[in-house]
Amino acid sequence: MFTGIVQELCEVVGVEDRDGVRRLVVDLGDHADGLQTGASVANNGACLTASEIDGGLVCFDVISETVQLTNLRHVEVGHRVNIERSLKFGDELGGHILSGHVSGTMTVSRIDADGANRTMWFSVDPDHMPYLMWKGWIAVDGASLTISRVDRATNQVAVSLIPETLERTTLGGFEVGSVANLEVDAQTQTIVNTVRETLKDPNMRELLQQG
Incomplete structure (x- = not known):
């Protein structure tokens, strides 16, 4: 972990x-x-x-x-x-729990500069988009980041990067077209998949409709 x-x-x-x-x-x-x-x-x-x-x-x-x-x-x-x-018991947990099991890759589609800060947009496989939410967690090349923007119409998400992150990680060398590893948050994925499976059950859908 x-x-x-x-x-x-x-x-x-x-x-x-x-x-x-x-x-x-x-x-x-x-x-x-x-x-x-x-x-x-x-x-x-x-x-x-x-x-x-x-x-x-x-x-x-x-x-x-x-x-x-x-x-x-x-x-x-x-x-x-x-x-x-790997994480040891007693270590400070400054990011979020990751398994190291990469979900897939995504491609840098746009980089917006705001002084020394950057907002980096990624084109994401549509299969991964249900697990990516505004203010949710995402791992980009193993770096724990918060999703700052979501555009579901174009299957894109963005993260906002401070100079420290740009200096200490691969993200500082990214340009449009660069390929990054993506790991979605496991808890979010479990919740979304559970809800999806639940809604497939006609009896459960009927109960929900009845309020």
Whole structure:
């Protein structure tokens, strides 16, 4: 589990594609301290398992499903990724609970500047829109953010970004056309799906109509 508070932008120093698996080598620096093989680390919000550790260099093997579902398929040597170690009991929960199971990707459609702040718009898969609401939570490349605008007619949502977020995460390098990982809020998804299934029951619909 994760909180969506990105700890560091870390450089990818190795990429190898072999037998349907993409191996990433990421320089975690001090964030590798105490890390053991088999531990979970979020890379751009995707929960990956540390398979090898050599000082600050950590290897992650990314299966084909994760490669296809996330923007890790676009990562090259020299790129930087958002890194968050898994949540420990007693840690401060500054964002919201994330599983690291990316729902899919979305594309930057517009960026509005207001001084040093940015409002970033994303085009979203229509299947994910029911779970995205004004003032609701969203994870963008693993960063916990609040949805500031929703345009359901065009399947777009926006987040408002302060300079600190732009400096400390991948979002600072985004431009129109950039692809970001999306994780919808699990609680919102559960509630929406439960209501949907309930309304499919004709007996329940009848009870609701009766008031």
